[in-house]
Amino acid sequence: MIYRLFILLGLFAITDSIAQGNTEVYLFDLEWQGNVPALSNPKNISNNHGYDNQPSFWNDDTVLFSSTRADQTDILRFNISKGSTSQWISNTPTGSEYSPLQIPGSQNISAIRLDLDGLQRLYEYDLNTGESKPITDLKIGYHIWYNDHILVSSVLAENRLDLVVTNLKDGTNYTHQKNVGRSLHRIPDTELVGFISKEKKIWEIKSFNPISGATNVIAETYRNEEDICWLNKNTLLTGAGKSLLTFDTQSGIEWEPLVRFEQEEINNISRIAVNKSKTRLAFVADESPKVIVQKQLEAYNARDLDAFMDTYSENVKLFNFPNTLFLEGKEKMRERYGSFFENTPDLHCEIKNRIVMGNKVIDEELVMVNGSYINAVAIYEVDNGEIVKVTFLR
Secondary structure: OHHHHHHHHHHHHHHOOOOOOOEEEEEEEEEEEOOEEEEEEEEEOOOOOOOEEEEEEEEOOEEEEEEEEOOEEEEEEEEOOOOOEEEEOOOOOOEEEEEEEEOOOOOOEEEEEEEOOOOEEEEEEOOOOOOEEEEEOOOEEEEEEOOOOEEEEEEEEOOEEEEEEEEOOOOEEEEEEEOEOOOOEEOOOOOOEEEEEOOOOOOEEEEEOOOOOOEEEEEEOOOOOOOEEEEEOOEEEEEEOOEEEEEEOOOOOOOEEEEEOOOOOOEEEEEEEEOOOOOEEEEEEEOOOHHHHHHHHHHHHHOOHHHHHOOEEEEEEEEEOOOEEEEEOHHHHHHHHHHHHHOOOOOEEEEEEEEEEOOEEEEEEEEEEOOEEEEEEEEEEEEOOEEEEEEEEO
16 A cells, blocks of 8 residues: 555656645745845734735735635734734625735725625725725726826736726726736836736746836746745745745846745745835745645544535545546535445544645545445545545555
């Protein structure tokens, strides 16, 4: 069985993919050692099961981010220097908010709201009262403020995002480029905005002036990673797996590793943000996929059907190795395992070996079923905090 397990490791190392699970927001102190950034004092500032994402700095001591509560996503304000306290800004029963940003020259924030009826719009929120009003009718996915009346957005169009410049004073919208990414940033100490172009097979980081439209290619992304951040006008930062990398736009030829996080809970780093004085940095990391796999194991051993099925996606697929599909869909799986749990009172699974690779968890299992032991290997694939695929080798 150990031999077969390591054969599987070789096969799955080739096709390992990146997926999102339950996410947390982490905060660091940012220091500079010459021209090299250094991170210290890590802290999980969301510490919440579910979706916590899209951090931005209100000021040097305050972080805004989206956080899940009561089956909806609201905006949370985290106060760093006031005893690490937090305060909810929004509470919208009819929808969820995402991507909060401070509006220039205002005490209010902007955030994207996705209503229960599917309507998606950008709203302005009063920081004190939480009251909101729509800013534009565009179906905005991601945005950045160029100034108090010019908005740069990634707008949903067909099966892609388009880069659109909106002038709120005269009500105009101009599509600057089609097929762009979600990462939009003001480039420090310039009049430019940085974005990711997906026109080519290898995505490019570009800068442009929203007023003149002048555009330049800065660099290629690192392995088509979605998220970047500008530490200063010449230093780019990106996340890849458990690592952060930097790129010097003046002299850099390739991305350079900055730090690799060995902590089990930090995976698939994304959504990086830096405060204005460049003294703090926040990013989002996925929870280890083994957390949800362990939950399903505990529910399996307890023969708790509801808790067991809660760990699986609606369209979960079960395979026999290497790729023979034998069951698809949560309802069919519930029916099969409900009967199995009911008729197997001595059911128990013991994990002999577990290996985590990206969004995959490979378990070597010893299973007791009706007085007999069965050796098996199960490969779980996790996406958005749910098990979406299981491949069995017996």
